[in-house]
Amino acid sequence: xxxxxxxxxxxxxxxxxxxxxxxxxxxxxxxxxxxxxxxxxxxxxxxxxxxxxxxxxxxxxxxxxxxxxxxxxxxxxxxxxxxxxxxxxxxxxxxxxxxxxxxxxxxxxxxxxxxxxxxxxxxxxxxxxxxxxxxxxxxxxxxxxxxxxxxxxxxxxxxxxxxxxxxxxxxxxxxxxxxxxxxxxxxxxxxxxxxxxxxxxxxxx
Numbered sequence: 001x002x003x004x005x006x007x008x009x010x011x012x013x014x015x016x017x018x019x020x021x022x023x024x025x026x027x028x029x030x031x032x033x034x035x036x037x038x039x040x041x042x043x044x045x046x047x048x049x050x051x052x053x054x055x056x057x058x059x060x061x062x063x064x065x066x067x068x069x070x071x072x073x074x075x076x077x078x079x080x081x082x083x084x085x086x087x088x089x090x091x092x093x094x095x096x097x098x099x100x101x102x103x104x105x106x107x108x109x110x111x112x113x114x115x116x117x118x119x120x121x122x123x124x125x126x127x128x129x130x131x132x133x134x135x136x137x138x139x140x141x142x143x144x145x146x147x148x149x150x151x152x153x154x155x156x157x158x159x160x161x162x163x164x165x166x167x168x169x170x171x172x173x174x175x176x177x178x179x180x181x182x183x184x185x186x187x188x189x190x191x192x193x194x195x196x197x198x199x200x201x202x203x204x205x
Contacts, residue, residue: 037072037174039197041065044170046154046202060156063091067147067172067197074192075176076139079116079123084177087112087146089170091154096165107154107168112146113177157204166204172197 043066048059069087071079079085089110095103111128123142125134129152136142154168175194 036070037075037192037195038068038070039172039174039195040068041170041172041197041200042068044200044202046168047151048205049153061154061168063149063152063154063170065089065147065149065152065170065200067149069143069147069174069195071139071143072192072195075174075195078176079114079139080118082116082118085114085174086177087114087172087174089149089172091152092169093157094167094169108152110149110152114142114146167201168204170200170202 043064045064046061047064048061067089075085091107091110093103093105093107097103113126113128115124116122117124120135121137123136123139125136125142125146126132134142134145136145173194173196
């Protein structure tokens, strides 16, 4: 005969054991905090440069941008440990089409490289299209220079294509020059390892 005082209880589920640990990890992460990086295009404008060719005008533009960079802890530490960081500004021409696919055309990729020289404690910045190089004694100055794009000449556009629905976009991506495979997979799910700006638009006249 079974003892009526003995109650048969269900075994606790895995969630019962794991939930306190999950809560502890979340609280620890929020209390320590991670410096979140960001890229923000503060200014994007185009200045037209027109030249006559045959019987019609070819329209060209010079791009002006101010870009604000703030590195994550991971990217900052990677830089100090000898990892080269790269910024890539992508400019694209868009022509919406109501019937078929929109026309998207790359107008150029402007690239910067940022390194840290441990012996001199200087930040080295270079730009691919002009082969210009700069040295800075602090990181904010290097990031500020990297974010100043002046008179960047775009390829020529046929003015006959211009219209209310035509525009040029700018977007910036920032990441280590070389990412090992596990970190590359993680970078797809976290902004700690790579950063991207918002898409800025300039509508053509």
